[in-house]
Amino acid sequence: MENLYEVKPAKVIKVIKENPITNTLVLKLKDQEKFEFLAGQFMQVGIPGFGECPISISSNSKDSKKQFSLTIRTVGNLTEKLNSLKKGDLAYVRGPFGNGFPEVEGNLVIIGGGCGFIPLRTVYEEYKNKKNTKIQVFIGCKNEDTLVFKKQLPSIKQKHELNLIMEDEKLQGLSSGQGFITDLIKKKKIYKKAKVFVCGPDVMYKFVVKELLVKGINPENIYLSLEKRMHCGVGVCQHCAIGPKYVCKDGPVFPYSFLVKHGYFK
Numbered sequence: 001m002e003n004l005y006e007v008k009p010a011k012v013i014k015v016i017k018e019n020p021i022t023n024t025l026v027l028k029l030k031d032q033e034k035f036e037f038l039a040g041q042f043m044q045v046g047i048p049g050f051g052e053c054p055i056s057i058s059s060n061s062k063d064s065k066k067q068f069s070l071t072i073r074t075v076g077n078l079t080e081k082l083n084s085l086k087k088g089d090l091a092y093v094r095g096p097f098g099n100g101f102p103e104v105e106g107n108l109v110i111i112g113g114g115c116g117f118i119p120l121r122t123v124y125e126e127y128k129n130k131k132n133t134k135i136q137v138f139i140g141c142k143n144e145d146t147l148v149f150k151k152q153l154p155s156i157k158q159k160h161e162l163n164l165i166m167e168d169e170k171l172q173g174l175s176s177g178q179g180f181i182t183d184l185i186k187k188k189k190i191y192k193k194a195k196v197f198v199c200g201p202d203v204m205y206k207f208v209v210k211e212l213l214v215k216g217i218n219p220e221n222i223y224l225s226l227e228k229r230m231h232c233g234v235g236v237c238q239h240c241a242i243g244p245k246y247v248c249k250d251g252p253v254f255p256y257s258f259l260v261k262h263g264y265f266k
């Protein structure tokens with residue numbers, strides 16, 4: 001059985017600049033052909049002397065035998081160092097960890113606030129070509145400088161339904177007005193029997209879920225990734241505790257009903 005605590009070097013084979021503070025590192029392990037993950041899982045990523053932190057995987061799980069991607073926003077010394085890596089450099093990784101999103105039969109609604117769209121992109125990639133699955137994608141962020149995967153958005157719009165909104169500006173041909181993600185959800189017809197996956201800052205969940213319930217979405221179909229709650233990512237800091245569970249060890253994805261039961265929305 002694979003030892004998830006073993007640190008492995010991963011070679012940077014490509015760096016994609018997503019915005020001024022966010023890069024996608026496309027990585028390859030020595031034994032990449034043995035690597036597998038589920039959409040919504042994360043890796044522990046480190047650089048010797050700088051520490052280690054949890055980062056969601058952002059690539060298509062179907063490509064996992066060839067490569068995988070981590071999309072990293074600079075928020076401190078370690079992420080700054082990771083985002084300074086160039087092609088050929090090494091990052092040190094462990095994992096994958098976490099439970100990931102449940103399987104989808106039928107339609108899918110993806111709601112990503114800020115860099116919350118990062119783990120949801122793996123979900124989109126996984127289901128974008130599935131027969132009989134229509135996908136609605138909702139993305140909200142502050143401005144173009146905080147938007148991720150901008151180059152991919154036209155293809156999402158062409159193939160499925162893209163709803164993008166930014167607080168400070170509009171993106172010609174792509175965004176639907178200016179404001180918050182909840183404004184968009186209020187306006188749009190949401191697929192009724194779809195699974196709904198949400199990821200974003202803590203403050204967003206309460207308002208998004210409220211709108212979904214007003215629209216008549218079955219609470220049993222709503223899942224939230226609380227990856228933003230993670231700090232150490234290894235069950236030590238207790239920062240991520242929700243009721244009897246830890247986001248880093250038991251999540252990061254939880255059904256809405258579990259979160260209600262343990263007082264997350266109070």
Ligand code: FES
Nearest residue numbers: 231233237238248
């Ligand atoms: S992130 Fe530290 S205990 Fe979960």
